[in-house]
Amino acid sequence: MQQIRGTSLLVKALQEEGVDTIFGYPGGLVTDIFDELYHHDDIKVVLPRHEQALVHEADGYARSTGKVGVCLVTGGPGAANMVTGIATAYYDSVPLVCLSGQVASSLIGDDAFQEADIVGITRNICKHGVIVNDRKNLGRILKEAFYIARTGKPGPVLVDLPKNVMVELGSDEYPDKVNIRGYKPSTKVHIGQLKKAVDLLNTSQKPIFLIGGGVNIAGAQAELTKLVELTKIPVVTTMMGKGSIDTKHPYYLGNVGMHGSYAANMAVTECDLLFSIGTRFSDRVTSKISEFARNAKIVHIDIDSAAISKNIKVDIPIVADAKEAITAMLNYVNEHETAEWLQQLFTWQATHPLTMQSNNGLTAKKVIDHINETCQDAIVVTDVGQHQMWTIQFLELNRNMQLLTSGGMGTMGYGFPAALGAKLGNEHKTVICISGDGGMQMNIQELATAVAEELPVIICLFNNSSLGMVRQVQTLFFEKNYSSICTRRRKSCPRKCSGTSDQCPPYSPDFVALAKAYGAEGIRVTTEGEIGAAFDQALKNTDGPTIIEFIIDKDDLVLPMVQGGKPLYEMILEY
Amino acid sequence: MEKRWLSLFVENDIGVLSKISGLFSGKAYNLESLTVGMTEDETVSRMTIRLISDDETFEQIKKQLNRCIEVIKVIDFTNSPIHMKELLFVKVRKCSKGDLDELFRIAEVFGVSIIDYDKESVLMECVQTESKNNALITLLSSDFQSIEVVRGGSVAIESISITER
Numbered sequence: 248m249q250q251i252r253g254t255s256l257l258v259k260a261l262q263e264e265g266v267d268t269i270f271g272y273p274g275g276l277v278t279d280i281f282d283e284l285y286h287h288d289d290i291k292v293v294l295p296r297h298e299q300a301l302v303h304e305a306d307g308y309a310r311s312t313g314k315v316g317v318c319l320v321t322g323g324p325g326a327a328n329m330v331t332g333i334a335t336a337y338y339d340s341v342p343l344v345c346l347s348g349q350v351a352s353s354l355i356g357d358d359a360f361q362e363a364d365i366v367g368i369t370r371n372i373c374k375h376g377v378i379v380n381d382r383k384n385l386g387r388i389l390k391e392a393f394y395i396a397r398t399g400k401p402g403p404v405l406v407d408l409p410k411n412v413m414v415e416l417g418s419d420e421y422p423d424k425v426n427i428r429g430y431k432p433s434t435k436v437h438i439g440q441l442k443k444a445v446d447l448l449n450t451s452q453k454p455i456f457l458i459g460g461g462v463n464i465a466g467a468q469a470e471l472t473k474l475v476e477l478t479k480i481p482v483v484t485t486m487m488g489k490g491s492i493d494t495k496h497p498y499y500l501g502n503v504g505m506h507g508s509y510a511a512n513m514a515v516t517e518c519d520l521l522f523s524i525g526t527r528f529s530d531r532v533t534s535k536i537s538e539f540a541r542n543a544k545i546v547h548i549d550i551d552s553a554a555i556s557k558n559i560k561v562d563i564p565i566v567a568d569a570k571e572a573i574t575a576m577l578n579y580v581n582e583h584e585t586a587e588w589l590q591q592l593f594t595w596q597a598t599h600p601l602t603m604q605s606n607n608g609l610t611a612k613k614v615i616d617h618i619n620e621t622c623q624d625a626i627v628v629t630d631v632g633q634h635q636m637w638t639i640q641f642l643e644l645n646r647n648m649q650l651l652t653s654g655g656m657g658t659m660g661y662g663f664p665a666a667l668g669a670k671l672g673n674e675h676k677t678v679i680c681i682s683g684d685g686g687m688q689m690n691i692q693e694l695a696t697a698v699a700e701e702l703p704v705i706i707c708l709f710n711n712s713s714l715g716m717v718r719q720v721q722t723l724f725f726e727k728n729y730s731s732i733c734t735r736r737r738k739s740c741p742r743k744c745s746g747t748s749d750q751c752p753p754y755s756p757d758f759v760a761l762a763k764a765y766g767a768e769g770i771r772v773t774t775e776g777e778i779g780a781a782f783d784q785a786l787k788n789t790d791g792p793t794i795i796e797f798i799i800d801k802d803d804l805v806l807p808m809v810q811g812g813k814p815l816y817e818m819i820l821e822y
Numbered sequence: 823m824e825k826r827w828l829s830l831f832v833e834n835d836i837g838v839l840s841k842i843s844g845l846f847s848g849k850a851y852n853l854e855s856l857t858v859g860m861t862e863d864e865t866v867s868r869m870t871i872r873l874i875s876d877d878e879t880f881e882q883i884k885k886q887l888n889r890c891i892e893v894i895k896v897i898d899f900t901n902s903p904i905h906m907k908e909l910l911f912v913k914v915r916k917c918s919k920g921d922l923d924e925l926f927r928i929a930e931v932f933g934v935s936i937i938d939y940d941k942e943s944v945l946m947e948c949v950q951t952e953s954k955n956n957a958l959i960t961l962l963s964s965d966f967q968s969i970e971v972v973r974g975g976s977v978a979i980e981s982i983s984i985t986e987r
């Protein structure tokens with residue numbers, strides 16, 4: 248057995264885990280690790296410009312490739328900057344291994360320079376967190392970190408690496424097996440329970456499948472489609488479940504929840520059996536719990552037993568991996584006679600299609616329609632806000648079109664860095680980021696990363712001169728008291744301003760000029776007719792990012808909308 | 823809302839106590855007492871937790887605890903045969919001569935040891951079930967002017983043949 252430094256064992260671990268790309272930001276507590284990485288050409292180290300963005304990049308990389316995303320940052324401020332990224336990954340079940348430098352073991356507790364108890368800080372927002380307090384545990388802990396991150400319900404794992412441990416000599420062994428007595432994730436389906444659920448399905452008159460992000464994570468899209476086609480039972484999805492079945496599939500009714508489609512929200516309200524897979528029934532999905540699926544028996548399949556009967560009382564709980572469960576179901580289900588129910592659903596769909604209320608001039612929908620018409624093989628990544636909801640409403644997804652979005656946390660600033668991570672993991676796919684003028688500025692510095700890495704990501708920046716999502720709430724529920732949402736506001740503006748005037752100050756920053764300052768391309772689009780040409784120009788820029796700034800009306804709303812706490816069937820359909 | 827008891831086998835590592843207590847505070851679960859100590863296996867600690875919750879929350883708490891990587895096993899002690907005891911110290915001050923006599927009588931009747939005293943104070947040690955300790959505190963606080971209470975929280979173990987909680 249050879250004696251090697253901790254840093255060498257770390258690199259060996261990355262190699263054994265098949266990691267070829269990591270996202271790293273250096274600092275005093277990780278210089279030894281970066282020095283080791285300097286000597287290894289097989290691991291690409293991407294240098295983002297902020298550690299929050301760094302984690303989102305690893306997250307976008309992980310979501311789009313299915314691999315574990317790896318982050319490496321220094322201690323103290325570097326580690327603390329990761330917090331939002333880690334929480335975002337945790338609430339959307341994204342496998343990450345986050346490595347942070349830590350002061351030497353002997354200094355811990357002294358309030359040493361850049362000492363921060365990052366394991367403590369992140370305890371409630373990651374799947375697991377651990378500090379390596381002994382060189383002899385390093386290999387085992389790293390092995391376990393990767394294992395915990397990707398198995399069961401995936402999630403971020405934080406490993407804190409004290410400086411002395413990383414330079415200490417020790418065994419060069421990287422274990423190939425894991426045995427954690429407190430962690431035995433099981434994916435197997437209880438067939439008896441599953442048969443009961445299928446029986447319920449067979450005797451129901453108005454069944455519906457509700458599909459969450461778990462089906463996408465499990466990679467069970469093909470199995471789900473087969474299940475739907477075999478049973479002829481329609482499907483609704485949550486935001487995170489969108490894309491688990493081709494959105495053009497005749498049995499697909501759209502998303503449920505706060506900005507769901509009329510047909511989907513009514514289907515859930517009126518169904519007599521809600522067969523749900525891989526969702527945690529967040530309040531954005533259920534709205535008023537007592538009215539949610541009020542006439543239905545509920546089957547719930549989820550890999551996380553704690554997600555079952557947490558928010559919604561369930562009649563048949565099944566703890567299992569979505570793919571295994573659906574595959575097993577295929578053996579027991581039959582075609583279901585639901586003609587009358589389908590008729591009802593299709594009528595709802597036909598009478599209340601998803602649209603934009605005013606679709607005059609340049610709107611988000613027209614841009615998304617253009618993407619639908621021209622992109623066959625792309626990853627679309629959104630930020631958070633109205634533009635996100637429009638994308639989720641109007642973007643068509645299928646086997647070759649993937650959507651990444653921050654669902655559980657709704658983290659502004661997620662979209663752009665996550666898109667860069669997706670592009671790094673999928674060189675040959677078109678990657679489109681859809682962002683808002685607010686969220687884009689929460690990680691705008693990543694333009695430098697995109698330029699440096701020559702990542703031809705297309706950024707569709709919807710500029711409505713406002714924090715539109717909040718403005719919409721103020722429009723609908725706060726008598727248009729537009730408090731702190733105007734991104735054009737300056738000191739010279741009146742204290743209370745209810746919107747448009749010709750004297751509004753110019754928007755700052757000038758995104759087109761800013762893009763150019765970073766060495767990227769920038770295009771401003773103000774009319775519908777320019778959409779196609781702008782995309783064509785962006786697609787020609789193959790060695791760097793292009794921002795297309797679409798100037799849209801700040802009064803455009805995302806509808807339908809269910810006000811928080813109201814039942815799903817009380818949708819605001821027009822304004 | 824009911825009283826419940828849990829016994830947890832956890833990894834004897836730094837941060838585990840914080841993980842468990844953080845789970846309760848982070849999710850607004852109602853934790854009444856938590857004790858932790860080492861076991862015959864130096865890599866394992868056991869926790870006895872007393873909490874108040876409704877049925878659904880209790881199910882959720884057990885699942886959430888089970889989900890923690892550091893938790894090896896969760897046992898519900900609420901309705902199982904166990905022995906459960908709690909250490910209680912009560913210091914009674916400002917006692918008259920009559921109070922002292924009375925305290926020694928109480929100690930005898932209630933099976934409490936007096937482990938220290940002087941002319942006007944008495945220190946009692948009581949290893950009893952929680953409800954008996956509660957009863958003793960009620961009695962002492964109604965009959966005496968100044969009492970100081972320190973309690974350890976219950977520890978529990980499965981019974982062999984009889985139950986005591």
Ligand SMILES: Cc1ncc(C[n+]2csc(CCOP(=O)(O)OP(=O)(O)O)c2C)c(N)n1
Pocket residue numbers: 630631632633634635656657658659660682683684685686687709711713714715716717
């Ligand atoms: C980090 C963070 N801060 C605040 C919010 C609350 N929030 C949600 S959407 C939104 C407005 C987003 O504005 P913009 O990026 O311009 O998108 P738009 O809604 O205008 O499309 C805000 C402030 C959030 N989700 N995340």
Ligand SMILES: [Mg+2]
Pocket residue numbers: 632683684685709710711712713714715
């Ligand atoms: Mg905006």
